[in-house]
Amino acid sequence: DQLTPVTVDPEPMYSGKEIFSTLFPDDLNIKVKSKFCKKCEVCEEENCLYDAFVVIRNGKLITGTIDENSFGAMQSNSILQRIIKDHGNALGRIFLDSATKMLLYVIRQNGMTMGLDEVYVHGHAYEEIEKILDDAKTESNKLIDAFHDNDTTILRRAPGRSMRETLELRIRQVLAEARKKAEETAADFIGDEAHSVIMTKSGARGNILNLGQMSA
Structure with missing residues (x-):
């Protein structure tokens, strides 16, 4: 009342x-x-x-x-x-x-559920994710070439690490950043009204990493 x-x-x-x-x-x-x-x-x-x-x-x-x-x-x-x-x-x-x-x-x-249509990314968003992954691959190959050529201007040894360990750390960093960008792009495209995004962002089930992996 x-x-x-x-x-x-x-x-x-x-x-x-x-x-x-x-x-x-x-x-x-x-x-x-x-x-x-x-x-x-x-x-x-x-x-x-x-x-x-x-x-x-x-x-x-x-x-x-x-x-x-x-x-x-x-x-x-x-x-x-x-x-x-x-x-x-x-x-x-x-x-x-x-x-x-x-x-x-x-x-x-x-009800609160989801289907494949809520994780399907297409059009401009898909092209953007492809570009993010391609850029990460290019950057990783660049670091690998620098390791083999002993090019310290591109791959500078991390304190307390060998060059091989430094290479692994840098590649993991590049891939982690690419994954995060791809997840954000997928989530933005799907939209906050989708049940899949509601469940992940609210903390009810799963996380944005799962959503990004399914979308990308």
């Missing part, structure tokens, strides 16, 4: 933020970045275009996406930890039980 519908046509409907806010104590105030954060140069906080900055003010979820960062039991500045710290374990248990029941109901009603 206390909720305000976001629309009444053709029937009253309520936002997820309004409904989830009913689980919070009235004096809960917290700000935290979610895992959907794009790491912008300047954080817009409440005005985040990606709804990645969680703001709870006086027990109301104003902005943000609830995920592992904001909800997780192992996070130092999470909602659960703040409730336990301010109100004790008993209220923390009530919040956790209530949130779990609510989320299980939502999943049963709407």
Whole structure:
């Protein structure tokens, strides 16, 4: 009865933020970045275009996406930890039980799954990933040639390492950077609305590495 519908046509409907806010104590105030954060140069906080900055003010979820960062039991500045710290374990248990029941109901009603179409990358994104991998291969071959030619201007020996060990470290670094770029490109192409991205970014199942490997 206390909720305000976001629309009444053709029937009253309520936002997820309004409904989830009913689980919070009235004096809960917290700000935290979610895992959907794009790491912008300047954080817009409440005005985040990606709804990645969680703001709870006086027990109301104003902005943000609830995920592992904001909800997780192992996070130092999470909602659960703040409730336990301010109100004790008993209220923390009530919040956790209530949130779990609510989320299980939502999943049963709407489902959360994925298909091949949610990891299929094509067009410009696929070409970009191909370029990233080709560039990594070229850079790796360049390092290998420098190793055989003893070219220290390109392959400088790392402190405490042999040249062969340095070569291995540099190649692993190049491939790791290429993998990260390919993962980010695939995730950006698929979009945050896809169930596969929601599951990985929220911390529910898998990680962005799995998604990138399937896509690329």
